[in-house]
Amino acid sequence: MKMSGAEILIKSLKKEGVRHIFGYPGGVVLNIFDVLYDEKDVELILTRHEQGAVHAADGYARASGKVGVAIVTSGPGATNTVTGIATASMDSIPLVVFSGQVPTLLIGNDAFQEADIVGITRPCTKHNYLVKDIKDLAGTVKEAFHVASTGRPGPVLIDLPKDVTAGTTEFKWPGDVSIRSYNPTYHGNKWMIKQAAQMITKAKKPVIMAGGGVILSGASKELKELAEITKTPVTMTLMGLGSFPGTHKLSMGMLGMHGTYYANNAVQNSDLLIGIGVRFDDRVTGKTSAFAPYAKIIQIDIDPTSIRKNVRVDLPVVGDVKNVLIDIIKAMKEQKSQWGAVRNAWIKQIDKWKKEKPLSYKFDKNIIKPEFVVEKIYEVSKGKAIICTEVGQNQMWAAQFYKYDNPRKWLSSGGLGTMGYGFPAAIGAQIACPDKLVFDIAGDGSIQMNIQELATAVINKLPVKVAILNNGFLGMVRQWQELFFKERYSHTRLGVVPDFVKVAEAYGAVGLRAVKPDEVEPVLKEALKIKDKPVFMDFVVDWKEKVYPMVPAGAAIDEMIFEEEEKKPEKKLKAVK
Amino acid sequence: MRHTISVLVENKFGVLSRISGLFSGRGFNIESLSVGETIDPAVSLMTIVTSGDDRIVEQITKQLNKLIDAIKVIDFINIDHVEREMILVKIAPKKNDKTEVLKLAEIFRGRIVDSGASTFTVQITGNESKIQAFIELIKPYGIKEFVRTGKVAIAREGIKKTK
Structure with a gap:
C-alpha cells in the first residue's frame, strides 16, 4: 500500500518508539501536521517558539535517556532551532530535529521561507541529512536515530522538502542500520x-x-x-x-x-x-x-x-x-x-x-540570599527533584547548594551556556517524567529569554516550579564587572523587570513572591501543593551576592577567591606529601 | 610541520563542505586539496595538505575520522609514499630566450602542451621541490599564467615503515 511521505515519517517515528514530539507548524510541514491531527500514539506538544521546542526535546532526552524529537517548519522555523541544536551538541544530547524545506525544485532559489539549514547546522550537529527522494525517507529516519543515540550521542537534523512529505511511495522499514564509516569503539583496549x-x-x-x-x-x-x-x-x-x-x-x-x-x-x-x-x-x-x-x-x-x-x-x-x-x-x-x-x-x-573551607554564604535574616533559596528547595524536595537551570549565577548556586544523588536529575546547559534553556527543558522533563517534581532554578534575566513557554506549560497542565532568583541584574556578568571592571555595571542592570507574579497570572499560571527569608519556605510549600499548572516563584534576593569560590579567568584552579578575602587570590598551596 | 592527509569519503553532496568546515571552524588552513572519484564511484578520495604542530594535526585526523561520511583517513607523515603534483605554466619569453626556456622545460622533463604566437604552455609533473625549483628558474623569463593541481599521494608498496 502506498503512503504519503508524512505518513511514512510518523510511522517511522512510531517504529523508533517515539511518544512525544515538540514542535511548531508552518507552510511546508502542513502534510506532517495533518497526519498528526488524527494520530493517537504520538503526541505533539506545541511550544510557543521553535527554540523552546528543541530545548524541551533536549530536557526530555536528558531526563529520560531517550532520543528527543522536534519538528519545525522551514526558514525562520529552522533557524530558530539553531541555539537548541548547538546546546545539545555541546552537551552530547541525542536529538532528532526535523525541519521542513521548500520543494526540491525550488531549493537554492531563495524561495519564500527558504534557509539552507543543512549548511547552517553542519558544524553543530553530529550529522545531518537532506532527503531528496521519498524512497530514502524511512531509511534516513532509522539511520538518524541510530547516529544520534550511539557512540558519543548528539543532535541530528533531517531536512524534509515539501514534495517529499507530500509525495507517496511504499513503506519499507530497513531491518538494520549499517554505516561502513561509523563504528564507535565500545570496548577499551x-x-x-x-x-x-x-x-x-x-x-x-x-x-x-x-x-x-x-x-x-x-x-x-x-x-x-x-x-x-x-x-x-x-x-x-x-x-x-x-x-x-x-x-x-x-x-x-x-x-x-x-x-x-x-x-x-x-x-x-x-x-x-x-x-x-x-x-x-x-x-x-x-x-x-x-x-x-x-x-x-x-x-x-x-x-x-x-x-x-x-x-x-x-x-x-x-x-x-x-x-x-x-x-x-x-x-x-x-x-x-x-x-x-x-x-x-x-x-x-x-x-x-x-x-x-566548606561551601558557605552569610545568612541574613532581613534579605534573602539566593543560596538560601537553593538550600530550601533541596529541603522541601528532599533532594529528589529534577533540577533544571538557566545560565549564570543561578546555575552555579544550583550546582553548589543542591546535592544530586542520582543521574538525570540535573539538567543544565554546560557547554554552550544557553540562557533560556532551563524553562523549556523543565517542560520537556516534566512530560518525560509526569510523576516527578521538576524545578527550574532561574534568574530574572534568563527566564525572560523563553518566558513565552508559560503558555505551553499551562495548556499541558504541567506543574513545573520556576524559582526566579530575582536580583534585578544579569548577575554573573555584574559579578565580573564588580571584580574586574571597577564596578562599572555596563548594561547589566535590567532596570525594568516585569512583575513575575502578574506575568504568571496573565498566562493562567500561579505567581508567588517572597521578599523576606522567612517567606521562602512557605512560598515553596505553597508551590508544591499545585499539581495542575506551572508556578512562578519570585524570590527577591540580595543583588550584591556573588558566586564563591571563584577562580579568575586564566588562573590555576587552586588560585581561588573566597568571599571574605575578595580580590586577593590565595597563595598556591604546596603539594601535600 | 607539513602533513599530507588522504581521506576516503562517501561520494555525496555536502561532503566537501563537511571536511572543509572542520578546518575552517578551527582556524586551520588547507594548503592544497585535490578530490577525485576512486574505482568505486560511490567513494571519493581527497588529498589534503595542511600544516600544524603534532597536537593540531592529531586533532585534525581524529576529527576527520569522526565524520560520518569519512571512511578512512591516512596521514602520510610516518609512511613512505610517493607524492606528485602537476602544474601548467604559460610562459611568455622574449624572442631571444625561447630556446633557453625550452631547454629548461626539457631538463625538468616538461612537455609543451600548447603554443601560441608568443607563449608556450609547459606541463611539469613531480614532487614539490622539483616543481618549486622549476618555478624559480622560469620566473625571470615571464610567467603569464600558472595553475597547479594540488598534491596527490600514494603509499609505497611493502615498506610502510614508521620513521
Whole structure:
C-alpha cells in the first residue's frame, strides 16, 4: 500500500518508539501536521517558539535517556532551532530535529521561507541529512536515530522538502542500520585497561573526575563501585553532577571555576587524575599548563577527539565508559590491595580541606540570599527533584547548594551556556517524567529569554516550579564587572523587570513572591501543593551576592577567591606529601 | 610541520563542505586539496595538505575520522609514499630566450602542451621541490599564467615503515 511521505515519517517515528514530539507548524510541514491531527500514539506538544521546542526535546532526552524529537517548519522555523541544536551538541544530547524545506525544485532559489539549514547546522550537529527522494525517507529516519543515540550521542537534523512529505511511495522499514564509516569503539583496549588498573594501584593520592559521559553511558553504578573499592575521592564536572551521589562521603562536589575548595585542591595535589567521560573544558581546568601538575592523567572516553584535546593525557582509554569501568573493576578485584591503609592519609587530608573551607554564604535574616533559596528547595524536595537551570549565577548556586544523588536529575546547559534553556527543558522533563517534581532554578534575566513557554506549560497542565532568583541584574556578568571592571555595571542592570507574579497570572499560571527569608519556605510549600499548572516563584534576593569560590579567568584552579578575602587570590598551596 | 592527509569519503553532496568546515571552524588552513572519484564511484578520495604542530594535526585526523561520511583517513607523515603534483605554466619569453626556456622545460622533463604566437604552455609533473625549483628558474623569463593541481599521494608498496 502506498503512503504519503508524512505518513511514512510518523510511522517511522512510531517504529523508533517515539511518544512525544515538540514542535511548531508552518507552510511546508502542513502534510506532517495533518497526519498528526488524527494520530493517537504520538503526541505533539506545541511550544510557543521553535527554540523552546528543541530545548524541551533536549530536557526530555536528558531526563529520560531517550532520543528527543522536534519538528519545525522551514526558514525562520529552522533557524530558530539553531541555539537548541548547538546546546545539545555541546552537551552530547541525542536529538532528532526535523525541519521542513521548500520543494526540491525550488531549493537554492531563495524561495519564500527558504534557509539552507543543512549548511547552517553542519558544524553543530553530529550529522545531518537532506532527503531528496521519498524512497530514502524511512531509511534516513532509522539511520538518524541510530547516529544520534550511539557512540558519543548528539543532535541530528533531517531536512524534509515539501514534495517529499507530500509525495507517496511504499513503506519499507530497513531491518538494520549499517554505516561502513561509523563504528564507535565500545570496548577499551585490554592493555590500556591493565595499565590503568596498575596506575590506580600505585597511586597514593588519586582523584576521579566524572563527567557527563558517565550519565550518558549509564555507568553510575560502576563509578560508585570503582570509587568505593579503591577508596578514591570523586569530583564532578558541571555535566557530571548526579553521576556520583553528592551526599557520598567520597564526593567532593564540583570542580573548576566555581568548584569547591577541596575538589580543586585535591585535583591540584593528586598524583593520579582519572577523567571519566570528561573533555577537560576550560571552565574545569583553568590555566591548562598549571592543571593537576603532579598528576598522571588517565582519560576514559568514547570519543577519540576528546582525548588530549585540552590537556596532556598519560593513558587514554577509548571506549564506552560503562564497559571500560566494568573491565577496570574486574582488573582491580584481581589485585587484592589493602586500599584502606594506602588511601587513609589522602582521604584525611581531603576531609581537613572540607572542614577548612566548606561551601558557605552569610545568612541574613532581613534579605534573602539566593543560596538560601537553593538550600530550601533541596529541603522541601528532599533532594529528589529534577533540577533544571538557566545560565549564570543561578546555575552555579544550583550546582553548589543542591546535592544530586542520582543521574538525570540535573539538567543544565554546560557547554554552550544557553540562557533560556532551563524553562523549556523543565517542560520537556516534566512530560518525560509526569510523576516527578521538576524545578527550574532561574534568574530574572534568563527566564525572560523563553518566558513565552508559560503558555505551553499551562495548556499541558504541567506543574513545573520556576524559582526566579530575582536580583534585578544579569548577575554573573555584574559579578565580573564588580571584580574586574571597577564596578562599572555596563548594561547589566535590567532596570525594568516585569512583575513575575502578574506575568504568571496573565498566562493562567500561579505567581508567588517572597521578599523576606522567612517567606521562602512557605512560598515553596505553597508551590508544591499545585499539581495542575506551572508556578512562578519570585524570590527577591540580595543583588550584591556573588558566586564563591571563584577562580579568575586564566588562573590555576587552586588560585581561588573566597568571599571574605575578595580580590586577593590565595597563595598556591604546596603539594601535600 | 607539513602533513599530507588522504581521506576516503562517501561520494555525496555536502561532503566537501563537511571536511572543509572542520578546518575552517578551527582556524586551520588547507594548503592544497585535490578530490577525485576512486574505482568505486560511490567513494571519493581527497588529498589534503595542511600544516600544524603534532597536537593540531592529531586533532585534525581524529576529527576527520569522526565524520560520518569519512571512511578512512591516512596521514602520510610516518609512511613512505610517493607524492606528485602537476602544474601548467604559460610562459611568455622574449624572442631571444625561447630556446633557453625550452631547454629548461626539457631538463625538468616538461612537455609543451600548447603554443601560441608568443607563449608556450609547459606541463611539469613531480614532487614539490622539483616543481618549486622549476618555478624559480622560469620566473625571470615571464610567467603569464600558472595553475597547479594540488598534491596527490600514494603509499609505497611493502615498506610502510614508521620513521
